[in-house]
Amino acid sequence: MLATVLTLIGRRVLLSFLILFIVSVLLFIVLRALPVDPAAMSLPPNATVAEIEAKRHEMGLDLSLPQQYLIWLSHAVSGDLGNSIQFRRGVLGLVASTLPATIELAVLAMLVASLLGLAGGLALFHVRGTAKEPALDLGTVILLSLPEFLWALFFILVVGVALRWLPFTGRIDPDMRLPVTTGFLLIDSWIAGRPDIFRSAIEHLILPSLALGIAFSPAIMRVLRSSLIDVYQEDYIHLARLRGLGEKHILIRHALKNAILPTLSLMGVQFGFLFGGTLLVELIFSYPGLGNLMVDAVRNADLPIIQAVGLTYCIVVLSINTIVDSLYVILNPKLRLR
Amino acid sequence: MDTLAARKLSVSAALAGRPVNVIDNLDFTLAPGRILGIVGESGAGKSMIGRTIAQLLPPLFSVSQGELMFDGQDLVTMAAEDRRELLGRDIAFVPQEPMSGLNPVLTIGRQIDEHLARLKVGGRRARFDRAIEMLEAVHLPRARELLSKYPHQLSGGMCQRVLIAMAFASRPKLLVADEPTTALDVTIQARIVQLIAEMQRQDGTSVVFITHDLRLAAQICDEILVLYAGRVAEYGPAREIFARPRHPYTRCLQLANPVMSGARRGLFTLPERMPGLAALSGLTGCAFASRCPVVKDDCRSVAPPPVEVGPAHRAACLHSELTATIAAPDLPAEAEPSAAAPLLTVNNLGKTFRVGRGFFRHESVEAVKNVNFDLADNEFVGIVGESGSGKSTVARMLCGLETTTSGTVALAGRDVSAGDAAARRHLRAYAQMVFQDPQSALNPRRRVGSIVTQSMEATGTGDRAARLARAQALLSEIGLPPEAALRFPPQLSGGQRQRVNIARALCAEPRILIADEIVSGLDVSVQAQLLNLLLRLRRQRGFAMLFISHDLSVVRYLCDKVLVMYRGEVVESGPTAEVFDNPQHAYTKALLAAVPPDDPSSAWSPSTEASDRDAATGNPL
Numbered sequence: 001m002l003a004t005v006l007t008l009i010g011r012r013v014l015l016s017f018l019i020l021f022i023v024s025v026l027l028f029i030v031l032r033a034l035p036v037d038p039a040a041m042s043l044p045p046n047a048t049v050a051e052i053e054a055k056r057h058e059m060g061l062d063l064s065l066p067q068q069y070l071i072w073l074s075h076a077v078s079g080d081l082g083n084s085i086q087f088r089r090g091v092l093g094l095v096a097s098t099l100p101a102t103i104e105l106a107v108l109a110m111l112v113a114s115l116l117g118l119a120g121g122l123a124l125f126h127v128r129g130t131a132k133e134p135a136l137d138l139g140t141v142i143l144l145s146l147p148e149f150l151w152a153l154f155f156i157l158v159v160g161v162a163l164r165w166l167p168f169t170g171r172i173d174p175d176m177r178l179p180v181t182t183g184f185l186l187i188d189s190w191i192a193g194r195p196d197i198f199r200s201a202i203e204h205l206i207l208p209s210l211a212l213g214i215a216f217s218p219a220i221m222r223v224l225r226s227s228l229i230d231v232y233q234e235d236y237i238h239l240a241r242l243r244g245l246g247e248k249h250i251l252i253r254h255a256l257k258n259a260i261l262p263t264l265s266l267m268g269v270q271f272g273f274l275f276g277g278t279l280l281v282e283l284i285f286s287y288p289g290l291g292n293l294m295v296d297a298v299r300n301a302d303l304p305i306i307q308a309v310g311l312t313y314c315i316v317v318l319s320i321n322t323i324v325d326s327l328y329v330i331l332n333p334k335l336r337l338r
Numbered sequence: 339m340d341t342l343a344a345r346k347l348s349v350s351a352a353l354a355g356r357p358v359n360v361i362d363n364l365d366f367t368l369a370p371g372r373i374l375g376i377v378g379e380s381g382a383g384k385s386m387i388g389r390t391i392a393q394l395l396p397p398l399f400s401v402s403q404g405e406l407m408f409d410g411q412d413l414v415t416m417a418a419e420d421r422r423e424l425l426g427r428d429i430a431f432v433p434q435e436p437m438s439g440l441n442p443v444l445t446i447g448r449q450i451d452e453h454l455a456r457l458k459v460g461g462r463r464a465r466f467d468r469a470i471e472m473l474e475a476v477h478l479p480r481a482r483e484l485l486s487k488y489p490h491q492l493s494g495g496m497c498q499r500v501l502i503a504m505a506f507a508s509r510p511k512l513l514v515a516d517e518p519t520t521a522l523d524v525t526i527q528a529r530i531v532q533l534i535a536e537m538q539r540q541d542g543t544s545v546v547f548i549t550h551d552l553r554l555a556a557q558i559c560d561e562i563l564v565l566y567a568g569r570v571a572e573y574g575p576a577r578e579i580f581a582r583p584r585h586p587y588t589r590c591l592q593l594a595n596p597v598m599s600g601a602r603r604g605l606f607t608l609p610e611r612m613p614g615l616a617a618l619s620g621l622t623g624c625a626f627a628s629r630c631p632v633v634k635d636d637c638r639s640v641a642p643p644p645v646e647v648g649p650a651h652r653a654a655c656l657h658s659e660l661t662a663t664i665a666a667p668d669l670p671a672e673a674e675p676s677a678a679a680p681l682l683t684v685n686n687l688g689k690t691f692r693v694g695r696g697f698f699r700h701e702s703v704e705a706v707k708n709v710n711f712d713l714a715d716n717e718f719v720g721i722v723g724e725s726g727s728g729k730s731t732v733a734r735m736l737c738g739l740e741t742t743t744s745g746t747v748a749l750a751g752r753d754v755s756a757g758d759a760a761a762r763r764h765l766r767a768y769a770q771m772v773f774q775d776p777q778s779a780l781n782p783r784r785r786v787g788s789i790v791t792q793s794m795e796a797t798g799t800g801d802r803a804a805r806l807a808r809a810q811a812l813l814s815e816i817g818l819p820p821e822a823a824l825r826f827p828p829q830l831s832g833g834q835r836q837r838v839n840i841a842r843a844l845c846a847e848p849r850i851l852i853a854d855e856i857v858s859g860l861d862v863s864v865q866a867q868l869l870n871l872l873l874r875l876r877r878q879r880g881f882a883m884l885f886i887s888h889d890l891s892v893v894r895y896l897c898d899k900v901l902v903m904y905r906g907e908v909v910e911s912g913p914t915a916e917v918f919d920n921p922q923h924a925y926t927k928a929l930l931a932a933v934p935p936d937d938p939s940s941a942w943s944p945s946t947e948a949s950d951r952d953a954a955t956g957n958p959l
Contacts, residue, residue, distance in 0.1 A: 129397075235438040242392055243426030243453055243504070253452065257443045333443060333488040 004336050005326045012322040020314060024076070027310045028069050036301040037061075042085050072307075081311075082304035086296070091308040094293060099312060100183030101171055102282065102289035105212070106275050108205050112213025113274065114267060117220025121263070124225040140218045148215035148277050152284040155207045168207050169286040172200045208285045216274050223266045227259040234258075261332055268324030272317040339410055341512050341544035342368040342391070347404035347414075349383075349390055349568075351615060357402065358619040361386055361568045364404070365644070368561075370511070373538065373545040375555030375576060377591075378565035379861035380832075381612050384548045386568070388514045390414075391429065391546070393421055409511060427457060430505035432534070434517040436498035440489035446500055447485030453504050472503040476533060495526035502533060509541045516548045523724040524888060528932040528944030531558055550861060552591050556580035556938035561650075564588045567613050567625040570644060574651030580938050584653035586630050586661050593666045594866035596895035597936050598918075604667035605866040605895065611831055624656070632660040670870065673877045675717035675898055681768075681849055681882055682713040682736075687745035687755075689731050705731045707906045709745070711899075713850065716876060718883045720897035720914065722890055722929065728906040729886045733854045736884065737771040738762050750849070766793075769850040770843035774858065776835035780827040786813070786838050787823030793846035812841040815878075816871060833864035837871070844875070851883040857892060869896055890933055894918055902926045 039055040040047070047055075056062050060071055075082065081091040120140065127133045160168035167173070171185055176197050181188045189198035231237060232255060240250045279291035286292070290309055297305035329335045347364040350357035361383050368374045378384045389395050390406060393413060405412045408429065413421060425431075433439040440449060447469060454465040466485075473481035476499040489497055498518060505513055515534060519527035535558055538545050549555050555562050555576065562579045564572040564587065572585035583589045593606035608629045613621065623638040624630070630637065634657055644652040655661070689706040706728040713719055721729040734740040736747060738757060747755040749768050754761040770793075773779035780789055787809035794800050794808065810820035816837045827835055836856060843851055857865045869892065872883070887893050893900055893914065900917050902910040902925065910923040921927045932944040 235433055235435050236441045238394070239431065239433055239439045239501075240441075241394055241425070242431040243456065244422050244424070245426070245452075245456060246422070254441050254444075258441070261443075331443065333445075334490050 001330065001336050004329055008326055008329060009322055012318070012325070016315075016318045016322075019318060020311065023314045024073070024307070024311060025069065027307050028072065029065070031303045031307060032065060032068070034301070034303075036303075038085055038301065038303055041301055081308045084297070084305050085302045086300045087302075091304045094305065095290070095308050095312055097180075097183060098288060098290045098293045101185070101287065102275075102278050102291060103316075104184055104186060104201075105205060105208055105282070105287065105289060106271070106278050108209035109212035109216070109274055109278070109281075110267075110271055112209050113216040113220060113270065116213060116217035117263075117267075118224060120217060120221035121224025121228065124221055125228040128225070128229065140221055143214065144218040144222075146215065148212050149280050149284060151211035151214050152208065152281050155211055156284070159207060166206055167200075167204050169204075171204050171288060172197060176200060204287075208281045208287055211284075212274060212277055212281050215277070216270050219270060220263060220267060224259060224263045227262045228255055231255045231258045257331075261328065264324060264328060264331065268321055271320045271324075275313065275316055275320070339370075340367045340407070341370050341372075341409060342366075342374075342546065343407045345405050345407070347390070347406050348402045349386055349395065349399060350402040352398045352400075353615055356619060358615050359402065359568060360399070360615065360618075361390065364570060366561075366563055366570070366573060368512075368544050368546065370544055371538075371542045372560045373535070373547055373558060375559030375562040376546060376548045376565060377550065377552050377555045377562055379550055379591075379612060379863060381567075381614065382565040383568035384550075384565055385516055387546070387565075388431065388516045388548060391512075391514055392425055392431070393418070426453065427508045428510050429512045429514065430508065430510040432498070432501055432505050432513065432515040432518045435521050436494050436501055436518075437489065437521070439501050440497055442489055444488075445485065446487055446489065446492070450485070450500070450504060450507075453507060457508050468507075472507055473500070475506070475537070476500075476503040478503070494522050495530065498522065498526075498530050499533065502530070502537065506537045506541060506543070510543055512544050512546070513538065514546045514548070517550065518547075519554075520550070524890065525724060525928060525932040525944065528934075528942075532944070551934075552580065552588070552862075553595060553936065553938070554934045557934040557942050564591070567618060569625055570652075570654055571626065572651075572653045572655075573644070574648065574653075577938055578648060578651055582648070582662075584647040584651065584658040584661050585626075585655050586632055586664060587626050588653075589661045589664045590629075590631065591862055593664065594862045596869075596891040598891050598894060598930075598933050599936050602669060602895060604669045605870060606664070606666050607866045607870055608863040611833070611864070624654075631664050632657060670873050671877065672873075673716050673880060675882075676715035678715065680712035680714045681750060683746075683748040684709055684711050684713075684732075684736070685746045685748070686710060687732065687735065687747065688743045689728070689735060689740065690743045705906050706735070709901075709903075709908050711901055711908070711911060713882050713884060715849065715882055716880050717899065718872075718876070718885055718897045720893035720900040721884065721886045721903055722888065722893055722900060723903035724888065724929075726905075727903040729903050730854055732903075733771070733852050733884065733886050737769060737852055738765050739771070766846070768848060769852055770846055770848040772839050772843045772851060772853040772856050774855040776827070776832065776839040779839055780835060780842075782826060782828050784826070785823065786825050786827065786830070789827070790823070790838060790841045791845055792842060808845065809841075812845055813838075815844070815875070816841045817867075831864075832860055833867060836860065836864075836868060840868075840871070840875075844879070844881075847879075849881055851881055852886075853883055854886045855888065856885075858887065858889060865892070872896065890918070890929060902929065 185201040282291035349361035450469040470481045559576040627637040687709040790809045791805040904925045
């Protein structure tokens with residue numbers, strides 16, 4: 001099994017390089033086609049045409065597109081993704097300092113989505129064919145049709161503003177300071193032995209991850225419900241009953257283990273979307289992650305940052321797919337080599 | 339005390355408003371250590387009996403009257419929790435589909451362990467030892483290794499052995515085996531049946547053996563209950579029923595089955611099919627009346643009560659004395675195979691599959707090697723063998739669905755083994771394939787008329803009206819009403835769908851039909867209809883057929899020549915009568931010995947060696 005998983009990961013990593021190359025080319029072309037001039041933007045508004053031309057030459061913008069790309073690529077492979085135009089700092093450093101925040105949010109949101117999805121799927125399955133089914137069905141349709149930003153606004157208004165139960169801006173209380181080790185607050189606070197910061201970070205994460213997680217849970221519920229219904233048609237469930245096994249035992253030991261497989265592959269796809277969904281939620285909660293960095297960069301036409309963040313999203317999605325597919329191999333014995 | 343006794347048991351379904359009895363007034367007793375065969379075609383309610391015993395009826399089905407006593411307790415009225423205690427411990431089940439009866443994501447060991455834990459066999463270690471004992475008792479070698487395998491790594495026969503081992507783990511008082519061998523090869527089937535009988539003798543278990551095969555039931559059961567449309571047609575001692583059936587339906591079933599010994603005889607074909615739920619709801623009189631060859635006027639108005647017709651032998655027929663007058667029809671006139679040059683000549687045909695992934699770690703499997711045969715005009719050639727013997731691969735190569743690795747296929751004087759576009763066109767003009775499972779071979783969203791004339795559509799022949807006319811002509815030729823052209827496949831019965839499947843192949847006027855297991859999975863009476871249809875069509879239009887089947891009796895009835903395949907090779911071939919009456923190769927002998935004999939009083943001695951090989955290699959390929 002381990003060999004199969006390692007082979008799969010190895011193959012995926014090789015494939016990822018190709019995908020990243022293609023994505024970087026596409027990003028490069030699209031960004032250069034935008035009607036913005038990075039040279040003009042990096043100079044004061046009163047700069048003369050000659051000064052801008054000189055800057056363009058300095059930045060290499062007067063070269064052909066393939067030449068520009070090759071220069072970018074040769075820098076990129078050595079770890080230099082260029083400098084941000086607005087912050088005048090290395091792009092890699094900016095991404096590295098914001099990515100952990102977004103990963104924390106996305107993972108927690110995925111956890112919320114999975115727990116809600118599993119619980120809801122089981123509940124939906126449990127009430128199938130009863131009078132409660134239409135009501136619960138309607139509930140999931142409502143959940144499915146509400147986007148994450150509406151949940152975000154709802155939570156801010158109700159839990160944050162009206163009830164004042166939880167904070168709804170930033171990652172921690174503004175007066176807290178913590179040395180950066182990994183960038184993950186939940187980890188760094190443990191390292192530094194600061195449970196107060198850990199608590200504050202969790203509190204700040206609750207509302208955004210709920211908003212994001214709830215929006216992504218109904219699809220999981222529905223797939224789990226329908227795969228459970230499929231599994232219960234199988235002979236081995238019938239035979240388990242004929243062996244006198246209890247219904248609870250059959251559900252947990254036999255049905256869920258099979259029904260979780262299609263649910264898992266959906267969750268892999270969902271996580272990609274959910275990671276993209278962090279952008280809007282971060283913006284609403286002023287959460288200093290990748291999303292806010294991206295929105296800032298787009299607003300200021302900071303092309304190097306857009307390029308780097310775009311690639312980061314791509315890498316994250318590729319990694320998630322690899323992890324989900326590896327899990328799939330681990331959970332489904334038919335996919336393992338003998 | 340009887341192990342199982344049904345008294346006036348009825349199960350009704352409330353599907354179309356008013357309840358209809360799908361099991362009606364069932365009466366039987368099963369004494370300890372005896373085997374009761376429940377025989378009937380699909381839709382007769384056989385499986386409903388197993389479900390009633392477990393009280394796991396489908397939604398809207400319920401026991402409407404009577405009792406079902408197990409060991410003195412009524413299974414119908416007892417508390418669900420008490421009944422669940424009995425299941426798997428005192429009442430065990432062996433299913434029809436062994437491969438899907440085991441959970442695919444759990445190892446064999448986990449599933450046996452779970453069952454033993456439920457039986458309160460204490461301690462993981464004790465359960466492990468016990469599991470190995472159990473697997474050895476059902477003659478599964480390398481039991482220790484097997485415990486860590488997953489179901490998909492085992493063959494069907496091995497899965498069935500595992501399930502039998504689990505069923506007998508608690509020395510149950512009652513075993514319900516629902517068509518336990520239908521999905522398995524003949525040789526494995528024989529071995530599994532014998533295994534159940536062996537375990538049953540050891541533990542003194544009573545068995546309810548549900549099957550569609552009257553001959554098999556007569557061979558292994560003490561009593562037989564013939565079920566028709568949920569009603570007991572006949573019930574009595576197995577040998578007696580087989581030798582002197584008193585219900586016309588039993589007799590018709592017997593005569594619809596091709597024989598394995600003696601002279602070939604015609605097959606009795608019952609018209610139409612068993613009444614469904616809708617027809618049953620308004621039924622007065624005998625359920626079999628509409629198909630009965632010896633029906634009298636009163637049969638349609640008076641429901642026949644069970645009548646004692648011999649010692650412990652009851653038949654529900656008003657005119658059971660007429661049963662003996664039902665005789666098999668004469669063999670249909672045969673169309674002689676043409677003596678001219680063969681239409682199809684297969685020379686040294688071979689196919690090698692590459693299995694395994696990766697560049698270095700693959701193996702080659704020779705699925706077919708050195709196959710040689712001729713097919714003359716109007717000749718029916720059968721290919722028999724177990725699953726994995728390569729018979730289907732031969733069929734697929736001949737239709738161009740699979741490329742050939744070696745050898746030549748000369749069709750009407752032209753080599754088509756290259757598989758290029760011109761060869762495929764030539765092939766299609768001469769040969770058409772009929773697939774095994776009509777349910778999946780027919781697009782459920784296309785009308786029968788358009789399915790049947792697909793080949794005209796592909797070649798762009800004729801307009802809509804012409805195609806519809808052609809479809810209706812073909813349908814009447816295969817015995818369906820012309821209105822069927824406007825129906826969709828799901829609206830037809832299994833037998834009708836297979837007719838449509840054949841009609842589609844005939845549309846292109848092929849000289850050769852390639853038929854892969856086209857009657858397996860169909861009821862005996864439907865099978866007889868189809869076999870006679872094929873013979874009639876050959877007489878009327880003239881075509882050759884390559885008929886792949888695992889059922890030797892069907893091949894004996896239908897085919898002029900037979901090829902016996904074993905592990906990719908043809909081990910024996912020749913005129914059917916010669917090969918079957920005087921087999922030379924050990925494998926052919928084993929295959930023939932595995933078929934239950936026509937006369938249940940003669941000894942059935944399937945070779946154990948050939949089938950235990952399956953258990954030893956465990957190769958699911």
